[in-house]
Amino acid sequence: MTADTRTVAPAAGPWTPRIAAQLAVLAAAAFTYVTAEILPVGALSAIARNLNISIVLVGTLLSWYALVAALTTVPLVRWTAHWPRRRTLVVALVCLTVSQLISALAPNFAVLAAGRVLCAVTHGLLWSVIAPIATRLVPASHAGRATTSIYVGTSLALVVGSPLTAVMSLMWGWRLAAVCVTVAAAVVTVAARLLLPELVLSADQLQHVGPRSRHHRNRALIIVSLITMIGVTGHFVSYTYIVVVIRQVVGVHGPSQAWLLAAYGVAGVIAVALVARPLDRRPKGAVIFCVAGLTVAFVVLTGLAFGGDRAPVTTLVVGTGAIVLWGAAATAVSPMLQSAAMRSGADDPDGASGLYVTAFQLGIMAGSLAGGLLYERSVALMLTASAILMGVALVAVSAVRRVFEAADDAASNTGRATSHLTNTAGQRCELGGWCGAGRLRGRKVAAVLCHTGGQDVTGGMTYVALDQGPQQGQQGQKAQKGQPLRRGERSGVVSVLLLGAGPALADPDQVPGDPDVVAPAEPADPAAPAPDPLALPPADPLAPPPPDPLAIPVAAGPVAGQDPTPFVGDPPFRPPTFNPVNGAMVGVAKPIIINFQVPIADRPMAESAIHISSIPPVPGKFYWMSPTQVRWRPLQFWPANTAVNIDAAGTRSSFRTGDALVATADDATHQMTITRNGVVQQTFPMSMGMSAGNHQTPNGTYYVLEKFPTVVMDSSTYGVPVNSAQGYKVTVSDAVRIDNSGNFVHSAPWSVGDQGKRNVSHGCINLSPTNAKWFYDNFGSGDPVVVKNSVGTYNKNDGAQDWQI
Incomplete structure (x- = not known):
């Protein structure tokens, strides 16, 4: 009877195409979920305009998402602990699909928020099982590499998914972006159901999951979770305002900021690829190295923030290096911590991963809140807090024993494996090793242990892989019978591209409270001489544009001086330029300055072709400074946090105001x-x-x-x-x-x-x-x-x- 609950471990050797496809499905699931999670980041203005609500209210979709995910992860993981892992993953993906469909069809903010809540409810559930599933698809000696492969999806979501949905939101509407995510989620759901094994829990492991799990008594798991929460808090204290750090501390302004953010992301891409193998062999050393790197980065940035007599070139070089180091270490440490959590809770790795996800979400919330409070006082204090918290995490990682060490099981090394595995049906195999069923630390397992050249390559899983391919099924039968494996049954070689996390997409736009520093040679609003024509003012350096356009017609009722409808017809003038520039964040007294390429003879006709609208709508007026320049301002100051859109004969631009x-x-x-x-x-x-x-x-x-x-x-x-x-x-x-x-x-x-x-x-x-x-x-x-x-x-x-x- 026990034969039905035993696990067939993957054979040692390179990954098969089937395993690569299964890991690709998991990476796609991660990509889709993260893209859905951060979709509002690039669509804040579009959602606000469409639903006629404030941008601040739309922003709460992100903070409430993290709160719901933190509160529901552990209860849902315990409730679904007895389910086959594939069912859990598929249910989470179904909820994602439904939530995105609800969001796409939402007639108001309340329904949109409900869709986001449904997505958040299963957020932690998905992340609690996706990494454990990946590790059980490969030999235990490759568990770290399997975990990092999941971050392909996360990286692509940050580097590709979020910008793509942002552009779609701005060009065709945020609802179309949500529909595309819905379709992607549905496709991934079907692929997961067809390609992944069911992964039924063994009878022995059912004794350690759900209500019977004892994670609250697992000292090692609690330590990992606390260190995770401290580290994530320290990271997000400053990460939320990374654009501010780049501009004020490093001294990088304008378009160059995007290049430094790209360097941050590329560093993460490289780092995740480099840590995959050390994560399997020397996990504690890898964790210490990354946390130490984060600590050094924040200490350096803190020193730069407090200033001193340094050459600008020195500040730029040192600051750039610190930002790149920050991106590499922060991206690489995430799979390490999750792997440590799963090793610490080996009896119930899904539940352990769920606790880790909860700690991570709490860290995001705490870090974002603390960062906002400290940012109001000083960027230097904000970076100091990050440095201190990372230092605490580094001391904790260095001080604890065995928590971050490699798993002390059959997948670790020859000495440890043989000391804990009592062979009951051992037999030599043609690879020069031996196979058999046995006991690992007192627990029954059915495993394949191929000892060749001093390396153990057991699968070490405690799941029944019901949907494995014919080759693995034959291997499993032979393993249970103690029969040798033929060389032809070994796996083929598959290369997997590992990508790291990209730059922050929820970085704050430049706000009046965080001005740029402008060289005297770069005036923002040059004088307008009394005689016409007035010289065209250059772009406002105090409010650099983000890379994505924001201009979308505002769905608001007309008011005096405003027209929310798109311009239709033949343009009466060539495309003009605007000040504030597209995407800027400015103060509430900033007028709209429109500069034409040639003098305008028919001013009323030109004004009729310029459609200005805002959320909330406010009355305003045109006034001409010269034949080539017209301005528009509200009759009173703009309200705080107003989204303003300009459609000048089909040439569009948009900006926002900050606090009043x-x-x-x-x-x-x-x-x-x-x-x-x-x-x-x-x-x-x-x-x-x-x-x-x-x-x-x-x-x-x-x-x-x-x-x-x-x-x-x-x-x-x-x-x-x-x-x-x-x-x-x-x-x-x-x-x-x-x-x-x-x-x-x-x-x-x-x-x-x-x-x-x-x-x-x-x-x-x-x-x-x-x-x-x-x-x-x-x-x-x-x-x-x-x-x-x-x-x-x-x-x-x-x-x-x-x-x-």
């Missing part, structure tokens, strides 16, 4: 009050333009145009000699330009004694070094500065007087 960060400079109190979304965040004493020499700072609404870490201010540029009584030439720090007439908000240590009391500047707004640094770090392109209770009105025709028009 507004600075009000009150000359009556000599105080600057800063609010974020209506809540007072800072109050700074200041000093504005003095009355002597008529240098008063005029009343009006200004907005951030560009920023300089340091800039030389020279009075001779506006006609006042440097050597005169009112002349000056001084280098100032943290200079934020707010108009094109020479006015900045900047650091002025020389006037700290006057700030909050009297005006002593030549028109700029002076702040203390500490307060100026805060202003510089938090205000970005388009964030407004309102001056009140001063003298006069800002009405100069300098190309930045939009809010006085």
Whole structure:
């Protein structure tokens, strides 16, 4: 009777084409599930427009997904513990298929959220069984390589799947992208049902799974899970804001950021391929190496973040190396930790893997939350937290004994195998080894142990492989009878391409609170001279575009000055350029600047061909700065987190606003009050333009145009000699330009004694070094500065007087 519950282990040797196909199905399942999980990342704006909801609300689909997955993984793994593993995998894939279909057809956000919940419910279930299934399809000595092969799907999902669904969402709608994922999930489900063995649990293993499992008493498994949670938390504290780190710490700006992100992904691709074999032979050393690499990367980035007198080239080279090391180590360590979890819970590897998945999800949640809180204070503190947590994980991995060592079973080495396996039907085989059924640590197994040249190649599985091919079935019968295997029954050679994780796709777009640093030679909004035509302003460097276009017509009702319908007809002008650039994140006072290639004679016709819409819709107006430039702005500031779309005769662009960060400079109190979304965040004493020499700072609404870490201010540029009584030439720090007439908000240590009391500047707004640094770090392109209770009105025709028009 026990013969029906025994396991046929794969023969030692290279993988067969059937095994390669089975692993490919598992990789495809991983690809589809991860693509579905992160689909909203590239479709945030599209979903928000289509369902008429805020982007912030769409973003909650990601955080709630992680929470649901963390809460449901362990209960579902225990509930399905007695199922054949193929059934568990297929059920998870069916739920994925249904969830994506629900999402594609969702008439509102509630139904969409329900579809996401269904996908999240079986997320942990799939990841708890997919790696154990992979390890049981191959000889135990190849378990690490089988585990890493699953990450082919994960890597492709990050590098190919998510960008592809994002482009589809933006070009044809997010629902079509969801339909494509639905079809892919259905195909993978059928393939899994047809190609994978059923993998029924043996009678002996049924004693250790489900409610009978004792993972809560498994010290080694708990240690692995805790180390996983600590490491993942440390990683995601900074990974969520990796674009910010690349820009602010490493000093890489604009399109070059994409290349460094690509290097991060390529490093992961290479790393996963390189660790496959060490993962089987020296798992603890491999884990220590990767965690140490992460620790070093974060320590280096932390040092760069805190600054110092370093050459920009040195910072760039060292920072780039740290980012590449980060990508390689972070990608490679994931399969190592999951393999360690399965080895620690050998009696019930699926349940052990489920506990690991739960720890991983909790780490994602904790890291993302902590990263957001620390990012509000300082990028340096954020990286410090990552370095500390990785250091703790490194100490823990190094200190524990045996937890991360190779499995001490028949698949490990000759000495250990023979010490734990009592042969009951041993017989020499033609490979020079011996085969038979026996006991492994007191548990009955039916295994194939081919000892050749000092290497053990047992399968070591405790599942009945009911759907194995004819060759493996014959081998299993011979193994159970103690008969030798012929050389012709050995496996063929199959090469498997191992890919690593790609760059982060949920990295935050540049926000007003995280401005770029612009060289003085790269102005954002140059002055608009009074006579026409006005020079075309270059792209806004404070808000670089992401690689993916975002322009999609907004499904919103029309309001004054807006038209949400797509442009139809013959374009009355050549494709124009836009500022803000496509995909930018700007402040709430940023106007839309449209530059034409040739002067426009019929302005009303041109305006009628420009369709501007936003979520939420707000009224606005056109105004012309020259025959080649028209602008549009809302009558009041944009609401916080607004998605704005432009369709200029078929040429489309899109941008978003961040928080409503507004600075009000009150000359009556000599105080600057800063609010974020209506809540007072800072109050700074200041000093504005003095009355002597008529240098008063005029009343009006200004907005951030560009920023300089340091800039030389020279009075001779506006006609006042440097050597005169009112002349000056001084280098100032943290200079934020707010108009094109020479006015900045900047650091002025020389006037700290006057700030909050009297005006002593030549028109700029002076702040203390500490307060100026805060202003510089938090205000970005388009964030407004309102001056009140001063003298006069800002009405100069300098190309930045939009809010006085």
